[in-house]
Amino acid sequence: MDIALDKRERILNTAAELLLKTGLQTPMSAIAEQANVATGSLYNYFPSKEDLVFAVYQRVAAELNADMIVEIDQETPFPARVEAYIMRYIEHLWRDQTRAMLYEVITNSPLIMQERVGSLFLEFAIYSIKVFSEPPENGEPEMPKSLMASFVRGAIRNTLKRLRAAGGELTPDLKHRIVVMCWAAITA
Structure with a gap:
């Protein structure tokens, strides 16, 4: 299994869930925490919240x-x-x-x-x-x-x-x- 792909998918799944629960105001740090990735790592995949959404x-x-x-x-x-x-x-x-x-x-x-x-x-x-x-x-x-x-x-x-x-x-x-x-x- 590709670890980078798995991490990216975890981030996307978590972002989707949090978009529905708490809306667009959800901090990137909360998405990273729930996806179990470092905030810096999240920004490596998605440079901004707009890019993630x-x-x-x-x-x-x-x-x-x-x-x-x-x-x-x-x-x-x-x-x-x-x-x-x-x-x-x-x-x-x-x-x-x-x-x-x-x-x-x-x-x-x-x-x-x-x-x-x-x-x-x-x-x-x-x-x-x-x-x-x-x-x-x-x-x-x-x-x-x-x-x-x-x-x-x-x-x-x-x-x-x-x-x-x-x-x-x-x-x-x-x-x-x-x-x-x-x-x-x-x-x-």
């Missing part, structure tokens, strides 16, 4: 891309494409509660400029637009695809956050109902 966000974006971005078969009907996307997103968020909660921090972080954070999620944003691209039927007004995808993801994040808070279980039936609700919302 950005690295946490980079990891979140990489995991999102790995879980979500798949080859789009243009022969697959639009509803099936969207349903598969929704199901992957549900599973992505449900699998890791810390990661799911980090999305809230990312979108509300004053520490890192949103343009810089946005660049991390650009590949996923472009992919999402492709998934949701389907010509409007019957002359219906077209909703921007980026907003449609964003709406669906926000609805899923909030639904799963409340389900977790209530101690609920994500059953196959509940996943299906979430897909149906998202589909109804975007086709309304």
Whole structure:
């Protein structure tokens, strides 16, 4: 095992946990202490708190891309494409509660400029637009695809956050109902 990689991962895991517990005001020394590394060593990996937080966000974006971005078969009907996307997103968020909660921090972080954070999620944003691209039927007004995808993801994040808070279980039936609700919302 690569000791440097292990140390870097400990720092990132600890930073993610503390971002959720105590917010962005968490001192670097507290992150180092909880990660069981010297503060100077932490600064060798991440010269500033912004660099550390950005690295946490980079990891979140990489995991999102790995879980979500798949080859789009243009022969697959639009509803099936969207349903598969929704199901992957549900599973992505449900699998890791810390990661799911980090999305809230990312979108509300004053520490890192949103343009810089946005660049991390650009590949996923472009992919999402492709998934949701389907010509409007019957002359219906077209909703921007980026907003449609964003709406669906926000609805899923909030639904799963409340389900977790209530101690609920994500059953196959509940996943299906979430897909149906998202589909109804975007086709309304």
